[in-house]
Amino acid sequence: MKHAKKPLIVLAVTSPRSIGFLRGQITYLQKSGFNVAVVSSSGEADVEGASFYPVQMEREISPLKDLVSLFRLIKLFLHLKPQIVNYGTPKVSLLAGIASFLTRVPCRVYTNHGLRFETTTGYKRRLLLTAEKITILCSQKVICVSQSLRKKLVKLNLVNEEKSLVIGSGSSNGIDVSRFQMNKATNDKVSALKQQYSIPNNAKVMGFVGRITRDKGVTELIEAFNILKKRYAHLYLLACGMFEEGDAVSRHVRTQIEQDDRIIYTGFVTDIVPYFYLMDFLVLPTYREGFPNVLLEANACGKPVIASKVTGCVDAIVDGKSGLLVQVRDVKQLVEAIEYLVLNPDKAQEMGEYGKKRVERDFQPIQLWKGYARIYNELLREKNK
Secondary structure, X not given: OOOOOOOEEEEEOOOHHHHHHHOOHHHHHHHOOOEEEEEEOOOOOOOOOOEEEEOOOOOOOOHHHHHHHHHHHHHHHHHHOXXXXXXXXXXXXXXHHHHXXXXXXXXXXXXXXXXXXXXXXXXXHHHHHHHHHHHHHHOOEEEEOOHHHHHHHHHOOOOOOOOEEOOOOOOOOOOOHHHHOOOHHHHHHHHHHHHHOOOOOOOEEEEEEOOEOHHHOHHHHHHHHHHHHHHOOOEEEEEEOOEOOOOOOOHXXXXXXXXXXXXXXXXXXXXXXXXXXXXXXXXXXXXXXXXXXXXXXXXXOOOOEEEEOOOOHHHHOOEOOOEEEEOOOOHHHHHHXXXXXXXXXXXXXXXXXXXXXXXXXXXXHHHHHHXXXXXXXXXXXXXXX
């Protein structure tokens, strides 16, 4: 008797960097009876032994280039004939959603990582909202990375409760806590970085990790830092991330980040773990999120966190226990929260420890991976009835 052919899953993301959302998940799915192919724009990518198919895609809206990318995805899906396509991250979700619908892929899953239209207005908002509607219409299941994100989608009548779900406690791929443990190699890197950046032993370091854009709240972060650095001569800001043109901060803010002697600007870093250990706490005054993994990653290192009370962040933080939530765009509240952690190191440590235990308990990657495999198998069974 011939063995049944393994079903093929195509996992599609916009850029190779976003393949990090799939770390470990690819291997798990392959061991769980699936063939896996990964699609993203070209670039260096670890796809854990799966097939990799580069299809160039622009992050920002680019009608002609987007049309070319769509046709390439249609051609690829016709060639591969996958049983399942899962698309996440904004641009690829629209293009792969349409391509998988047009090529009659039996099982189409949209992993929603957040709503870009939340911080836009006018024509761009209408365009992004329309793209979201089309993506959801093309999909049979919408997996939301947080409960607050799912509630927002339902409230906006973009999806119903039956079609949408959250796996476990949410997040894009869980947190592998072993990756964030302190060990000798990490400790040596932390010591070297302290020396490299001339960070005094008595320094209080507030950290930021992410895209350096307006909708990450970087303008408010710098405003708060400017107030606090006058009060606390030992306060430093460690900023890890790349400047982006699509939602660029002002020239004044960028210049200060690059030139202020109390701001340590690293650019993009491949191994973020030692940088978390340089920080006393992490600050993310973002305007919108789906589920900010960086908050859990900081918690996994035992660091307390501060973030805006917005979609996604309210799921990542237990306010007053693993960190502090502040009103979005409220510099006064942000200053008060940062000052509280500066002046209350024992409470900050307690929050960090609580956050670490919560990450270990509620956000193990295997919980997410099992959930994805279960959903794929359920969809396949429904199609084979």
